Amino acid sequence: MSTIYDVAKVAGVSKTTVSKILSGSKNVRPQTLERVNAAIKKLDYVPNCFAQGMRSAATKTIAVLLPEQYNYGYMELLTGIEKCANRNGYMTFVCSTGRDGEREMKYLKEMVRRRVDGVIYFTYRRNEKNIAYLKRIAGNIAVVVMDNVLRGEKLDTVRVNGGELTKSAVKYLCNNGCKKIAYIKGLDEYDATAERFSGYALGLKECGLSLDNLLVESAEFTMEGGRNATRLLWEKKPDAIITATDMLALGALDFMEAEGVRVPQDVSIIGFDNIPLCIWSRPRLSTISQNQEKVGETAVQQLLARLSEPKKEAVELILNGELILRETT
Amino acid sequence: MSTIYDVAKVAGVSKTTVSKILSGSKNVRPQTLERVNAAIKKLDYVPNCFAQGMRSAATKTIAVLLPEQYNYGYMELLTGIEKCANRNGYMTFVCSTGRDGEREMKYLKEMVRRRVDGVIYFTYRRNEKNIAYLKRIAGNIAVVVMDNVLRGEKLDTVRVNGGELTKSAVKYLCNNGCKKIAYIKGLDEYDATAERFSGYALGLKECGLSLDNLLVESAEFTMEGGRNATRLLWEKKPDAIITATDMLALGALDFMEAEGVRVPQDVSIIGFDNIPLCIWSRPRLSTISQNQEKVGETAVQQLLARLSEPKKEAVELILNGELILRETT
DNA sequence: TACAAAAGTGGTAACGATACAATATTCGGC
DNA sequence: GCCGAATATTGTATCGTTACCACTTTTGTA
Numbered sequence: 001m002s003t004i005y006d007v008a009k010v011a012g013v014s015k016t017t018v019s020k021i022l023s024g025s026k027n028v029r030p031q032t033l034e035r036v037n038a039a040i041k042k043l044d045y046v047p048n049c050f051a052q053g054m055r056s057a058a059t060k061t062i063a064v065l066l067p068e069q070y071n072y073g074y075m076e077l078l079t080g081i082e083k084c085a086n087r088n089g090y091m092t093f094v095c096s097t098g099r100d101g102e103r104e105m106k107y108l109k110e111m112v113r114r115r116v117d118g119v120i121y122f123t124y125r126r127n128e129k130n131i132a133y134l135k136r137i138a139g140n141i142a143v144v145v146m147d148n149v150l151r152g153e154k155l156d157t158v159r160v161n162g163g164e165l166t167k168s169a170v171k172y173l174c175n176n177g178c179k180k181i182a183y184i185k186g187l188d189e190y191d192a193t194a195e196r197f198s199g200y201a202l203g204l205k206e207c208g209l210s211l212d213n214l215l216v217e218s219a220e221f222t223m224e225g226g227r228n229a230t231r232l233l234w235e236k237k238p239d240a241i242i243t244a245t246d247m248l249a250l251g252a253l254d255f256m257e258a259e260g261v262r263v264p265q266d267v268s269i270i271g272f273d274n275i276p277l278c279i280w281s282r283p284r285l286s287t288i289s290q291n292q293e294k295v296g297e298t299a300v301q302q303l304l305a306r307l308s309e310p311k312k313e314a315v316e317l318i319l320n321g322e323l324i325l326r327e328t329t
Numbered sequence: 330m331s332t333i334y335d336v337a338k339v340a341g342v343s344k345t346t347v348s349k350i351l352s353g354s355k356n357v358r359p360q361t362l363e364r365v366n367a368a369i370k371k372l373d374y375v376p377n378c379f380a381q382g383m384r385s386a387a388t389k390t391i392a393v394l395l396p397e398q399y400n401y402g403y404m405e406l407l408t409g410i411e412k413c414a415n416r417n418g419y420m421t422f423v424c425s426t427g428r429d430g431e432r433e434m435k436y437l438k439e440m441v442r443r444r445v446d447g448v449i450y451f452t453y454r455r456n457e458k459n460i461a462y463l464k465r466i467a468g469n470i471a472v473v474v475m476d477n478v479l480r481g482e483k484l485d486t487v488r489v490n491g492g493e494l495t496k497s498a499v500k501y502l503c504n505n506g507c508k509k510i511a512y513i514k515g516l517d518e519y520d521a522t523a524e525r526f527s528g529y530a531l532g533l534k535e536c537g538l539s540l541d542n543l544l545v546e547s548a549e550f551t552m553e554g555g556r557n558a559t560r561l562l563w564e565k566k567p568d569a570i571i572t573a574t575d576m577l578a579l580g581a582l583d584f585m586e587a588e589g590v591r592v593p594q595d596v597s598i599i600g601f602d603n604i605p606l607c608i609w610s611r612p613r614l615s616t617i618s619q620n621q622e623k624v625g626e627t628a629v630q631q632l633l634a635r636l637s638e639p640k641k642e643a644v645e646l647i648l649n650g651e652l653i654l655r656e657t658t
Numbered sequence: 659t660a661c662a663a664a665a666g667t668g669g670t671a672a673c674g675a676t677a678c679a680a681t682a683t684t685c686g687g688c
Numbered sequence: 689g690c691c692g693a694a695t696a697t698t699g700t701a702t703c704g705t706t707a708c709c710a711c712t713t714t715t716g717t718a
Contacts, residue, residue: 001441001469003674014698019676027696029684044465046441050382051674054703059379070408072401072605079399082423091422091439094411110420112330114378136373140330276401280609332704343668348706356665380704383673 002043010039063093063111067124070096080296101127108133118142118303123149124190142306144299149191156306157316158299160290163199165321169270170203173240182215182238184229184248193244226251239267246271246278246287253281269328283327290321331372339368392422392440396453399425409625430456437462447471447632452478453519471635473628478520485635486645487628489619492528494650498599499532502569511544511567513558513577522573555580575600575607575616582610598657612656619650
């Protein structure tokens with residue numbers, strides 16, 4: 001592969017001149033510019049990113065750390081991140097840590113090794129050791145934290161207020177006459193879904209309803225989990241069910257179909273995430289949309305903002321989602 | 330950020346010794362090893378990938394070029410690629426070119442700039458200029474081509490034999506008494522789907538049925554496209570419909586539901602891809618599965634094989650898919 | 659004990675680019 | 689045509705690492 005030196009030789013100038021032209025300097029004679037450009041074209045010259053990065057630090061690379069194995073739920077978020085990053089000349093590394101703190105640390109170090117400019121950090125719960133490392137590297141590498149797992153850590157944060165949104169779902173159901181609103185939680189170790197549950201509790205309170213632990217179940221984030229939790233809840237005859245994720249809601253819907261329960265006449269169901277499957281279920285699932293593509297885009301924008309002003313105070317960006325009413329309410 | 334020189338100073342040895350230890354040399358006294366490791370830990374030292382890459386070429390990075398904007402259809406493939414790459418210590422860049430040759434070239438150059446070790450090249454049709462460039466860089470960067478778009482180019486290829494699989498679907502339907510098997514093609518410019526259509530034609534021939542152009546429609550790869558094509562086809566009263574992709578089949582299914590046509594009693598439908606939605610449609614969609622995760626894994630393995638033996642003759646790996654019979658046949 | 663081989667360590671030159679200072683060339687005004 | 693200013697070009701050091709060779713120390717064997 002040709003180097004800047006080869007280009008200089010072919011064009012009959014010094015490599016310093018070539019370097020200047022590459023970085024768009026004005027102080028070059030038109031004929032020199034032409035000769036150099038011809039040489040670049042002839043040799044198919046492409047600057048070596050590694051050599052560049054060694055002097056001028058910026059690698060135009062962003063890393064995205066995800067807690068779970070790469071799955072459909074991250075698609076929109078990743079699309080948003082990719083698009084915005086590429087638009088700004090950045091490439092991205094996507095790493096899934098599989099909920100494993102050690103692996104997360106391994107990837108964080110790998111990102112330092114690769115001198116990425118920034119990290120979009122998505123995790124499912126606090127890991128003090130990793131947070132300490134993250135804060136240490138935040139001096140050299142821009143860090144944006146997704147969700148509010150690390151609140152109070154003075155790191156830029158981008159998140160959707162899942163609590164507020166869940167509260168609004170409770171209020172909507174209440175205003176439409178529901179009195180026994182059940183909830184299917186995710187695993188408590190997930191901060192993001194724990195927040196949604198808090199919103200549920202708060203919503204009940206503001207509606208003058210009391211929180212009944214018998215109307216709350218926990219489950220794995222799968223259809224199967226949703227089905228099982230619903231089976232237990234159904235004995236308490238709720239008139240509505242809100243779930244922490246759409247898959248749980250689809251499980252609930254599946255249970256109702258099997259039992260011959262009419263949705264929404266006998267019971268209303270509201271999910272969370274607005275995954276594409278929502279419009280394929282019958283009846284179509286009402287849910288809360290987070291607009292993940294926008295979230296990803298915002299995260300990248302904040303990262304770039306941080307890179308251009310490293311000293312500025314950390315910000316917390318809270319995006320709005322919306323309640324999407326389809327056929328299960 | 331600390332450098333190898335800092336480590337050497339703290340440990341009281343030369344940077345050459347530190348470098349040796351990092352690369353796992355045996356010829357080091359245990360106490361020296363210990364002192365250096367302590368220094369590395371103390372300083373949180375992580376080698377600079379750029380400086381390393383400048384001497385020893387390998388960057389442990391693979392690029393994946395996709396023709397379409399990052400979407401659900403690529404999820405499994407990407408998962409396979411990611412998993413296998415990470416397992417082998419590689420990171421991946423994913424680039425979507427949006428069916429734009431210029432953009433594809435831009436990304437190819439970017440990958441050369443970043444000195445990736447290999448490129449997994451996925452495109453939708455031949456672009457001579459880009460192919461020429463690809464072949465030129467294939468001397469320095471390992472290239473694996475997905476699908477058979479570039480057949481005859483002496484580049485490693487990994488693909489699923491969509492033609493053969495479609496043929497087997499035709500035979501299955503024929504053996505079950507279907508006589509008027511219609512087909513919904515994708516856009517002809519896609520080589521992968523064109524191959525599937527050839528399989529359809531060949532299947533008919535081998536079953537002793539003749540290809541009737543009135544039983545073939547083209548459409549965009551969307552549900553809407555499938556619905557419209559089916560509306561036209563339905564006038565010819567086919568007893569089965571095979572489609573180039575699942576979304577087209579879901580569109581067909583949607584049309585049948587709206588028209589009150591019973592599936593599979595009145596007409597059988599077979600899609601292609603086995604996207605997750607297949608098990609959500611009612612009746613559940615029969616389809617052809619490509620096992621994309623396996624495809625991705627195979628591509629990475631071939632890339633690594635090429636890296637270790639650059640001179641070996643190019644290979645073509647053809648993976649098997651399978652006909653998945655659900656409720657539409 | 660002697661002496662070659664092996665083990666352990668260090669010095670220096672790359673890798674390919676950019677930054678900075680230094681030098682060469684052109685230009686404008688008198 | 690001369691001189692200073694502006695423009696254009698170049699030489700050299702440097703980034704952090706590894707490769708290679710040279711050197712010192714230890715080990716093993718006759």
